[in-house]
Amino acid sequence: MSQQALRVVVSVAAFLAVAFVGIAFVWNFSAEEASRSWAILSAVAAVVAFAVYAGVEYLQTRRVESISRQFDTRTIVLIPIAIAFNIVLGQAVAQALKIPIYLDSVGTILVGAVAGPIPGAVTGFLANILWTYVLPPPFHSDIAAPFAVVAVVIGLLAGMFGRIGWLRPRPNSSGQRLLLGGAIALAVVAVMAFYAYSRFYADLDGLVVFNPENTDPVFIALGVLIAAMSVAAIVGFFAFLFLRRDLTVAYVVVAGVLTGIVAALISAPISANLFTGVTGSGTDFLVAAFRQAGSDVSTATFQQGLLSDPVDKLMTFLIVYLILTAMARRTKARFPQGERLLERRSTEGAAT
Amino acid sequence: MSQPGPSAYHRLNPLTKLVLATVTAVAAVIVGGIVGPVVLLTVAVGVPAASAGVLKRLLRTSLLLSLPIGISALLVNLFFFPGGREVLFQIGPISATREGLAFALEILARILAISGGITLFYLTTPPHELVIDLERRGVSPRLAFVASASVQTVPAMLERAGTIVAAQRARGLDTEGGVVRRLRGLVPVVGPVLMGSIAEVEERSMALEARGFTRPGRRTLLWAPADRQSERLARWLLILVLVALVAARFSGVLGPLP
Numbered sequence: 001m002s003q004q005a006l007r008v009v010v011s012v013a014a015f016l017a018v019a020f021v022g023i024a025f026v027w028n029f030s031a032e033e034a035s036r037s038w039a040i041l042s043a044v045a046a047v048v049a050f051a052v053y054a055g056v057e058y059l060q061t062r063r064v065e066s067i068s069r070q071f072d073t074r075t076i077v078l079i080p081i082a083i084a085f086n087i088v089l090g091q092a093v094a095q096a097l098k099i100p101i102y103l104d105s106v107g108t109i110l111v112g113a114v115a116g117p118i119p120g121a122v123t124g125f126l127a128n129i130l131w132t133y134v135l136p137p138p139f140h141s142d143i144a145a146p147f148a149v150v151a152v153v154i155g156l157l158a159g160m161f162g163r164i165g166w167l168r169p170r171p172n173s174s175g176q177r178l179l180l181g182g183a184i185a186l187a188v189v190a191v192m193a194f195y196a197y198s199r200f201y202a203d204l205d206g207l208v209v210f211n212p213e214n215t216d217p218v219f220i221a222l223g224v225l226i227a228a229m230s231v232a233a234i235v236g237f238f239a240f241l242f243l244r245r246d247l248t249v250a251y252v253v254v255a256g257v258l259t260g261i262v263a264a265l266i267s268a269p270i271s272a273n274l275f276t277g278v279t280g281s282g283t284d285f286l287v288a289a290f291r292q293a294g295s296d297v298s299t300a301t302f303q304q305g306l307l308s309d310p311v312d313k314l315m316t317f318l319i320v321y322l323i324l325t326a327m328a329r330r331t332k333a334r335f336p337q338g339e340r341l342l343e344r345r346s347t348e349g350a351a352t
Numbered sequence: 353m354s355q356p357g358p359s360a361y362h363r364l365n366p367l368t369k370l371v372l373a374t375v376t377a378v379a380a381v382i383v384g385g386i387v388g389p390v391v392l393l394t395v396a397v398g399v400p401a402a403s404a405g406v407l408k409r410l411l412r413t414s415l416l417l418s419l420p421i422g423i424s425a426l427l428v429n430l431f432f433f434p435g436g437r438e439v440l441f442q443i444g445p446i447s448a449t450r451e452g453l454a455f456a457l458e459i460l461a462r463i464l465a466i467s468g469g470i471t472l473f474y475l476t477t478p479p480h481e482l483v484i485d486l487e488r489r490g491v492s493p494r495l496a497f498v499a500s501a502s503v504q505t506v507p508a509m510l511e512r513a514g515t516i517v518a519a520q521r522a523r524g525l526d527t528e529g530g531v532v533r534r535l536r537g538l539v540p541v542v543g544p545v546l547m548g549s550i551a552e553v554e555e556r557s558m559a560l561e562a563r564g565f566t567r568p569g570r571r572t573l574l575w576a577p578a579d580r581q582s583e584r585l586a587r588w589l590l591i592l593v594l595v596a597l598v599a600a601r602f603s604g605v606l607g608p609l610p
Contacts, residue, residue: 073557073566076494080501081549084509122498130502132470133370134479139506142417142467274381276459278428280421291432292446326547331554 007056015049043153043266070116070336078115078335079123082107086127087139094141094281100304101312102281104144108151109158109259109313109320113167114335117159124151143279150267154259154313158320161255162337169325169343170247178250182241185250186234189257193310229311240318252321256314263313264305272301283308359476361404365579366482367489368587369473372396375590376469380462382594382601389465397468406475414471418463425463429456479503481577488576497565505549513545 022041054064090104107127112120125148132145161167173181241249271277276297277287283304290300324332324341332338361369376396380389401407431443433452440448480500487496517525520540526533560566600606 071494073561074553076498076565077501077553077557077560078550079498080505081509081553083498083502084505084549085546087506088509088513126498126502130499133373134474134482134499134503135506140417140474142463142470143421275421275463276425276429276455278421278425278459280424284424284428288428288432291428323546323550326543327550331550334554 003060007053007060010056011049011053014052015045018045018048067118070118072336074335075111075115075119079111079119079126082111082123083127083130085110086123087131087135090131091139091141100282100286100308101315102283102308103312103316105151105154105313105316106319106323108155109316110323112155112158112160113162113320113324114332114337114341115159116163116337117156119336120155120159121152122155124148124153124155127151143275146270146274147267150263150270153266154263157255157259157262158317159337161251161259162340165340166248166251166255167321167324167341168248169341171343172245173247175242177247178241178245181247181250182238185253186237188254192257192261233311233314248321249318252317253314256317257310259317260310260313261306264302264309267309268301268305269298271305272298277301277304359404361400362476363578364476365577365583366477366485367579368583369477370482371587371590372400373469373473375594377466379594379597380465380469382597383606384458384462386458386461389461392465393461393468397465397472401472401475404472404476406472410468410471410475413475414464414468417471418467421463422460425459426456429453429459484573484575485577485579487571488573493565493571497560509545509549512548513541516544516548517541 019041022044054067057066058064085107086104089106090102093101093103104127105124108120108124111123128144128148128151131139131141132143237249237253241247271279277291277300278284286304286307287300290303291297295303329342332341335341376392380392383389383392397410398407401410430448430452431446433449433455438450440450440453442448480503483496483500483503486499487493525537525540597606
């Protein structure tokens with residue numbers, strides 16, 4: 001136990017050291033750059049801290065049990081199936097439906113939830129690489145490989161949410177707790193959304209997504225569509241919460257929106273620099289609309305990502321949660337992180 | 353077990369072809385402009401494809417693949433390019449600009465170079481050859497299993513979906529009609545596909561464990577693609593050229609090309 005404490009202490013120290021160096025010497029923390037710099041800095045520091053943790057464990061035990069434990073045979077077998085989920089659903093949505101979401105991380109998040117952060121990251125990475133380099137058409141995408149790093153982060157986040165028990169079912173919650181949980185979830189989502197959106201929409205007339213005086217019918221239609229989607233999401237959320245009487249839905253919503261914001265911040269620069277925001281899917285209309293409204297390419301991709309990604313990841317997390325609740329308890333429990341996906345028994349509930 | 357390919361380019365080691373495809377794609381982005389990607393397309397994609405006799409298939413597949421993204425890039429940049437001044441023509445409130453057109457052509461050249469390089473790679477390389485070659489080079493057998501199983505799982509999952517659609521339609525599922533009806537029809541198809549695939553995990557992992565999948569140590573391969581000293585040299589040269597290009601671009605030695 002003291003060995004593990006040493007690992008944690010050393011990796012936290014490494015995180016702080018990287019953060020200190022980054023703040024002091026490397027990144028620009030002026031007002032408009034701060035949020036982007038923070039995102040990159042915390043990602044780099046987290047990776048270094050993790051590498052240090054694994055390194056110390058290897059020095060102590062000559063093995064990296066904390067990683068290899070997450071890769072049992074069951075996980076290895078699930079990963080190809082999850083990759084196929086990603087590719088089949090992602091390709092169907094991008095090519096056939098032409099709606100501004102992706103739905104290409106169902107498998108990544110599923111593996112992250114049942115097996116852990118590292119298998120989740122591996123699934124995301126391999127799915128995007130294979131999608132571009134190995135799979136023949138029609139299941140082939142020229143643009144997936146550069147976004148592999150985004151998929152890695154999505155897998156890591158999903159693994160963390162699984163590990164801290166956010167995806168554990170909480171059936172038969174009382175109405176009061178549901179209402180409270182729903183309100184807290186909405187408040188958290190609102191704060192996150194306000195913070196992220198104020199960074200990237202502030203240039204366009206305060207916090208409005210589209211200038212109301214812009215009488216172009218395209219923008220009015222888009223504005224109405226976005227407002228309708230937000231209202232539908234909130235109504236749907238409460239309906240879902242009370243229909244299933246499962247408090248976990250609130251956790252799932254927060255996890256989805258958080259993952260979406262992070263994914264948008266990482267993927268927007270890639271999309272802007274490599275493809276000028278044009279990826280041949282339904283999101284192109286949004287990028288075009290924002291550029292018409294006066295944003296440059298990089299701001300337009302951030303604005304598009306911050307609209308599409310949270311909605312997309314929210315839907316993906318909900319789909320994964322539905323899959324998890326449909327899986328048999330014993331099937332779930334056999335995966336490395338499966339115990340954290342089972343509801344607490346009433347006898348244990350008192351103790352924990 | 354050795355499989356002689358139809359041409360010398362087919363018979364190259366899969367890793368050599370993979371390196372060529374990646375270097376082509378990355379170089380097209382690094383160099384930018386129109387001339388650079390076009391030269392790359394001719395030298396690194398066109399000539400090898402012609403020598404391998406796949407030029408026609410390459411053109412068809414590559415154009416088909418880049419068509420949706422190409423049309424999007426053309427429309428978005430032609431009409432919405434922010435710095436556009438010189439108006440070519442107008443449709444209602446939006447106008448097409450010359451600067452937008454130039455920028456769109458640049459993007460199109462880049463996309464064609466990326467998609468051409470990658471298409472050439474998989475037109476001349478069966479996926480399992482790449483996986484076996486990587487395993488021979490010391491990639492863990494677990495990773496190799498994941499890669500080759502993924503490639504096989506996608507068509508298998510489509511087949512399963514086809515079976516389930518047929519079964520549900522026999523039970524009266526309506527898959528035609530309006531958007532809402534079609535979306536509702538998705539649930540009884542997607543659900544069984546996902547859950548059925550997950551249910552298979554148990555059987556497959558038992559089968560693998562019974563065959564010593566988790567056993568440590570290296571496996572003996574029955575067959576592996578050939579590799580030559582000259583190819584190894586060529587791969588390193590390609591990577592060096594790419595590194596030199598990146599360095600030249602970012603140090604300012606290589607300015608923007610037309």
